[in-house]
Amino acid sequence: MSLNNGYQPLHYFLRHHAQVAPDKAAIIFYGFTVTYKELDDWSDRFACFLHSRGIRKGDTVALFLPNCPQYIISHFAIQKIGAIVGPCSAMFKEWELEYEVKDLCAKAIVTLDEFFPIVESVKPKTMLETVVTTSYKDFLPDVPFPDFPEAVYPKKYIPMTEDLHNIIQQYDNVCPNVDINIDEDVALIVYTSGSTGLPKGAMLTYQNALYKTRSMATVRGMNSSDVSLSVMPICHIAGMLGMNVSIYTGGTIVLLSRFSPEAVMKVIELHKITAAQTVVPMNVAIMNHPMSKQIDFRSLRLNGCTSFGMQLTESISKQWEELTGTCLFESAYGLSETHTADAVTSPETVKFGTTGKALPGTEIKILSLEEPRRELPMGQEGEIIVKNPGVFKGYLNKPQETAKTLQDGWVYTGDIGKIDHEGFLYFLGRQKEMIKCSGYSVFPEDVELMINKHHAVIESAVIGVKDPVRGESVKAFVVLKGEYEEDVTAEELILWCKEKMAAYKYPRQIELRTQLPKTGTGKLLRRELAGKEKIK
Structure with a gap:
């Protein structure tokens, strides 16, 4: 053929x-x-x-x-x-x-x-x-x-x-x-x-x-x-x-169907793995495992990783290189809407704290948050927008959402970043309210809809909070129906959610409240909850 x-x-x-x-x-x-x-x-x-x-x-x-x-x-x-x-x-x-x-x-x-x-x-x-x-x-x-x-x-x-x-x-x-x-x-x-x-x-x-x-x-x-x-x-x-x-x-x-440090080390040695994609906690778990010093890692020439749950530092990378002989580097920045990997790190040009440079054929710009059409000069922080042949056709059956995200071939990511004088992209955070738990995307309304199915719940609001293991975890603020206020505890609700939701998604913390902050039109003010959480 x-x-x-x-x-x-x-x-x-x-x-x-x-x-x-x-x-x-x-x-x-x-x-x-x-x-x-x-x-x-x-x-x-x-x-x-x-x-x-x-x-x-x-x-x-x-x-x-x-x-x-x-x-x-x-x-x-x-x-x-x-x-x-x-x-x-x-x-x-x-x-x-x-x-x-x-x-x-x-x-x-x-x-x-x-x-x-x-x-x-x-x-x-x-x-x-x-x-x-x-x-x-x-x-x-x-x-x-x-x-x-x-x-x-x-x-x-x-x-x-x-x-x-x-x-x-x-x-x-x-x-x-x-x-x-x-x-x-x-x-x-x-x-x-x-x-x-x-x-x-x-x-x-x-x-x-x-x-x-x-x-x-x-x-x-x-x-x-x-x-x-x-x-x-x-x-x-x-x-x-x-x-x-x-x-x-x-x-x-x-x-492999799942990660364990023992399984990964065994297949690296047995099959002479040359390339691996991981998240940082995986590499740390391997380095901390007593078996690691007995494993032959010499075949491994390439290990890109993602800072989910733990930030990749130069110190961690050096420890990995001492153990395996290969550099550990931040793999890429990208979105599902662009088939991921818009800015990519080449193992020859690693710059810690960045997600690499724009992939060949990709344009990345930083736009002002105050004036959304104004492109910012290098070094200034704003919204990341992306254009390349990987850009999606749109959201399934959602033309309004498509029009908001996809404009003139550019994907407006809602992410905050900057580009330095060498062309390296720094990803600084998410403008959207999406929560990133152990590398998985969690959408607040998705979790809220499930919590609100509980017979004792009137309404809920969900935010992301810092988690030393997962990067972020879910916290829910819940208002109970009056007749259940003395009978249902936060711990019981967490256990219920654990049974109903994926392991990365269910709230690790629930705070019971009598009311939730809202706008005059009744829209939840998650940002107000998140702001108060940060200053605790």
């Missing part, structure tokens, strides 16, 4: 590598290897199945999966028939999954057998017609390495669903020929914040993914010899970009 000038959807690169290096490992998952030929063939077979179930170009398929080979197989299968990938966090509870699946108008969903009860409960409220389940067991060796606790769970055969393993063994592998407009057709919808705080689906094209993937591979010098550690969630845009880079270059992905 010819790639012509390389201006093709990413699954064309998968097909190319399957032809020129069919037996090369595309994915290694706890000792289970998927070759490029198998990945291409299995995704073709799953694409045929989806097509047979009426999934057509422009339809959306939701993926409710953790890191596992099935996620990657499904991702490329969906895009091969021109359908749209709708990733849902594996940490979602019922209400969260229902919201996204309904908003996506998803016709099908792929989920882990362990997650099926959640899907079953939301399915009647959605447009879902087809449910495909899968088991870790189908893609694990008899003895996983490193240890994988979920390997002890037996596979569940669930009536009225389709089994992914059976599909890829039995279906035709002649994928339907679908005409894809790389510049215009939507390939992916990922959820991000908007001015109201509720998650909004950012529509990204095949070309958006190609531009960011190709650019990142170039800046980082990635090629087919690289073995990349994938421990960040691939349902999120940063983890997904790492997956795409490996498939684009023909490298190998060593995939």
